[in-house]
Amino acid sequence: MRSSIATMSLICAAACIWTGTARADSQALYDKECSRCHELADFAGRPAAQIEDKIKAVVNGTIKHKRKLTLSDEQIKELSAYLSAAK
Numbered sequence: 001m002r003s004s005i006a007t008m009s010l011i012c013a014a015a016c017i018w019t020g021t022a023r024a025d026s027q028a029l030y031d032k033e034c035s036r037c038h039e040l041a042d043f044a045g046r047p048a049a050q051i052e053d054k055i056k057a058v059v060n061g062t063i064k065h066k067r068k069l070t071l072s073d074e075q076i077k078e079l080s081a082y083l084s085a086a087k
Contacts, residue, residue: 026082029075037066043083052080 030040043051055076057063071079 023082026078029071029079030082033067033069033071034079040083040086044086046084048077048080048084051083052076055080 054063055069055071058065059069059071059076
């Protein structure tokens with residue numbers, strides 16, 4: 001029983017660290033690539049999937065954008081989740 005609790009605690013701690021790291025990375029990416037023209041409120045409350053589709057379209061050149069964005073699929077997914085959760 002104790003080993004199960006210890007294992008679950010370790011898994012939860014690792015998830016918290018990863019989530020915190022992903023959030024910090026996404027915030028830094030937003031600050032670097034988006035904050036010059038966009039406010040967090042521009043995206044707040046929108047579904048992450050909708051934001052992800054728009055960012056992918058910008059990266060692929062389907063949607064006109066002031067600057068060229070070069071982001072990986074993972075960066076787009078994490079940035080979209082960050083923007084969607086913004087307040």
